[in-house]
Amino acid sequence: MLEKTGVATEQDLARVTPSKERRAKGPVAVIECFQRIPCNPCQTACKTGAIKEFKDINDTPEIDHDACTGCGLCVSSCPGLSIVVVDETYSEEEALVKIPYEFLPLPEAGSFVTGLDREGKPVCRAKVVKVLNTKSMDRTPVVSLAVPKDMSMTVRFIKLNDYFSDNTIVCRCEELTMGELRELIRKGYNTVDEIKRISRAGMGPCQGRTCRQLIMQEIAAATGTKMADLTVSTYRPPVKPVKLGTIAGGEHGE
Amino acid sequence: MNKTASVVIIGGGISGASIAYNLAKKGVKDIIVVEKKFLTSGSTGRCGAGIRMQWGTEMNCRLSKFSTEFYETANEVLEYEGDIEFKQGGYLIVAATEKEDEQFKKNVALQNSLGIPTVYLTPKEAKKIIPHMDETKIISATFCQKDGHLNPFHTTQAFANAAERLGVKFMKYTEVTGIKVENGKVVGVQTDKGFISTPVVVNAAGGYSKQIGEMAGVDIPVYAERHQILVTEPVNQMQDPMYMGFALNVYIQQTPHGSFIMGRSGENEPRDLRITSSWDFTEKMAKDACTLLPMLKDLRVVRQWAGLYTMSPDRQPIYSKAGNVEGFYMSTGFSGHGFMLGPVTGVVMSEMILGEKPSLPIEKLGLDRFEKGELLFEPSVV
Numbered sequence: 001m002l003e004k005t006g007v008a009t010e011q012d013l014a015r016v017t018p019s020k021e022r023r024a025k026g027p028v029a030v031i032e033c034f035q036r037i038p039c040n041p042c043q044t045a046c047k048t049g050a051i052k053e054f055k056d057i058n059d060t061p062e063i064d065h066d067a068c069t070g071c072g073l074c075v076s077s078c079p080g081l082s083i084v085v086v087d088e089t090y091s092e093e094e095a096l097v098k099i100p101y102e103f104l105p106l107p108e109a110g111s112f113v114t115g116l117d118r119e120g121k122p123v124c125r126a127k128v129v130k131v132l133n134t135k136s137m138d139r140t141p142v143v144s145l146a147v148p149k150d151m152s153m154t155v156r157f158i159k160l161n162d163y164f165s166d167n168t169i170v171c172r173c174e175e176l177t178m179g180e181l182r183e184l185i186r187k188g189y190n191t192v193d194e195i196k197r198i199s200r201a202g203m204g205p206c207q208g209r210t211c212r213q214l215i216m217q218e219i220a221a222a223t224g225t226k227m228a229d230l231t232v233s234t235y236r237p238p239v240k241p242v243k244l245g246t247i248a249g250g251e252h253g254e
Numbered sequence: 255m256n257k258t259a260s261v262v263i264i265g266g267g268i269s270g271a272s273i274a275y276n277l278a279k280k281g282v283k284d285i286i287v288v289e290k291k292f293l294t295s296g297s298t299g300r301c302g303a304g305i306r307m308q309w310g311t312e313m314n315c316r317l318s319k320f321s322t323e324f325y326e327t328a329n330e331v332l333e334y335e336g337d338i339e340f341k342q343g344g345y346l347i348v349a350a351t352e353k354e355d356e357q358f359k360k361n362v363a364l365q366n367s368l369g370i371p372t373v374y375l376t377p378k379e380a381k382k383i384i385p386h387m388d389e390t391k392i393i394s395a396t397f398c399q400k401d402g403h404l405n406p407f408h409t410t411q412a413f414a415n416a417a418e419r420l421g422v423k424f425m426k427y428t429e430v431t432g433i434k435v436e437n438g439k440v441v442g443v444q445t446d447k448g449f450i451s452t453p454v455v456v457n458a459a460g461g462y463s464k465q466i467g468e469m470a471g472v473d474i475p476v477y478a479e480r481h482q483i484l485v486t487e488p489v490n491q492m493q494d495p496m497y498m499g500f501a502l503n504v505y506i507q508q509t510p511h512g513s514f515i516m517g518r519s520g521e522n523e524p525r526d527l528r529i530t531s532s533w534d535f536t537e538k539m540a541k542d543a544c545t546l547l548p549m550l551k552d553l554r555v556v557r558q559w560a561g562l563y564t565m566s567p568d569r570q571p572i573y574s575k576a577g578n579v580e581g582f583y584m585s586t587g588f589s590g591h592g593f594m595l596g597p598v599t600g601v602v603m604s605e606m607i608l609g610e611k612p613s614l615p616i617e618k619l620g621l622d623r624f625e626k627g628e629l630l631f632e633p634s635v636v
Contacts, residue, residue, distance in 0.1 A: 194292045197299055197407040200511070205487045205556050236557045237531050241487055245551030247540035 018065040027070025027087035045077035076140035086152045095152035101143045114163035115155035122163040124151045171211035173204020185222045192233040258451045259286040262443045265458035267298035269585050271413035272600030278420035285422045290429045294410045297460040300561025305594035306345040306401040307370045310633040315368050317598045324597035334412035341510045343494035345401035348392040350501040355393045372398040386549035433470040440581035456583045461562030463586035472576040476587045480523040482535040484558035488512030504542045529560040563590040568629035574621035
């Protein structure tokens with residue numbers, strides 16, 4: 001329930017999400033405003049008439065997505081920070097999501113940040129493409145983020161630290177970082193088995209219990225393959241570390 | 255997609271990578287290495303990765319001395335951006351029977367005559383080198399400081415990277431399904447990714463080299479036997495040399511990374527290309543390790559695996575061209591020592607293919623030695 005959790009439900013979202021076809025045509029505003037309050041700056045900011053005139057100032061806004069040009073004027077006008085612009089035509093792999101961001105410091109264009117979903121959960125890396133902060137925006141800067149295309153309707157906020165950063169340790173036993181993993185994948189090691197052999201990731205005491213999945217996720221993301229289609233590395237006995245003395249017979253019935 | 259190559263090398267292990275590098279270095283263009291899975295996915299990536307110069311035949315001593323000297327400067331010669339992790343902690347080879355002790359005395363004399371600095375040790379002297387060993391289990395030992403251990407993945411990658419810079423193409427995940435021979439000459443290799451026209455094929459397929467030979471109609475008297483290894487969690491450095499015994503049927507070493515790697519030969523290991531693991535091995539290996547090096551009993555085993563030894567009748571390599579098929583070469587039968595001989599394999603095979611004078615007298619390692627009955631039996635094998 002939105003009123004209790006502050007997180008929009010799927011039903012709520014279904015009502016305000018622009019169609020897939022519309023999103024494929026170019027930038028469009030997504031108004032995730034679900035609470036009736038006396039508020040209409042989005043409507044007055046809209047120069048194309050896509051946001052329809054309010055009958056009652058308490059109404060939630062209604063938008064004609066086909067009339068919307070995705071100009072983004074409404075984004076910084078919304079005091080509730082509930083409007084974003086989504087552009088799925090940004091590039092082959094990525095979508096652009098423009099979000100209002102009222103924290104300091106502002107992110108720097110070109111930096112990588114963590115994309116968060118509506119619950120504040122990290123979901124992907126996001127690249128800051130542009131930070132717009134003009135006088136008319138009245139201290140509600142708009143941050144343009146490049147995110148994986150399938151994240152366009154998921155990423156709604158950011159955290160400035162880079163959760164999925166290159167310094168994150170992927171294999172704790174052998175201390176392989178995400179950055180090192182990415183470098184290996186770039187060099188063409190694109191199966192878990194190859195990465196295991198060249199980096200020792202997965203060869204430590206945990207035998208890949210932590211890193212195997214993470215490595216597969218990263219390979220899948222980097223190569224555009226489904227995780228289900230990747231080859232899993234071999235599971236080898238004894239699965240959990242066992243003392244040589246125990247295997248040999250032990251001393252006290254070990 | 256059909257291709258043309260001047261040489262097709264079958265097998266992306268240490269042998270294939272080294273042969274490709276050496277041929278390319280000598281100016282050969284259009285070399286393709288075909289590998290069924292990925293580099294080192296076969297025997298190379300599964301081996302114990304030790305290298306020793308302590309052998310019982312002059313041939314193996316000379317081959318391994320050549321390779322050891324190469325590995326000492328391999329990072330620089332191959333301009334590798336990583337590290338092949340060559341640790342020359344030595345091999346301590348222990349004698350457990352009177353017969354073995356006698357043989358070792360002969361071996362040391364042979365090795366010393368070839369410039370290999372092996373010394374003969376009493377059990378007490380041996381214990382100074384590996385303090386945690388039970389010296390009562392041995393009669394004597396021999397030690398060569400220059401023997402050691404490398405990382406097989408990085409070593410192969412170093413050769414492969416250097417070869418790629420010289421223009422060699424590596425086709426990963428490509429399986430050879432046939433070899434086309436016309437009028438007694440190799441004309442091409444059929445793969446699941448297309449046909450490659452080539453006048454020269456090099457069989458460096460390790461455990462699968464018999465099958466590759468059959469595709470060209472060449473009978474190679476080798477068989478692939480499963481051998482198993484286990485590895486422990488890494489601990490602080492406590493053992494520099496490899497501990498090895500032939501009568502004791504064991505080798506135990508600590509890698510620079512800290513983990514202990516150990517293996518032994520099984521009595522009834524399958525010869526059907528199987529590389530599964532067996533409990534029988536784990537149990538016997540653990541018992542041997544705890545008996546010979548008792549301190550290891552508290553080390554935890556994290557993993558075990560298996561690979562293939564390509565066994566030749568006399569336990570020595572086969573560096574040869576086929577008598578009946580022109581353009582078909584083979585480098586196989588290493589009997590568990592293909593990784594350590596990688597550098598010399600590349601040199602002598604490239605010389606053979608280009609018709610050059612061999613750097614080492616390898617004429618006796620030809621395929622025809624089995625027909626002639628001129629075997630060079632190697633006594634020092636685990």
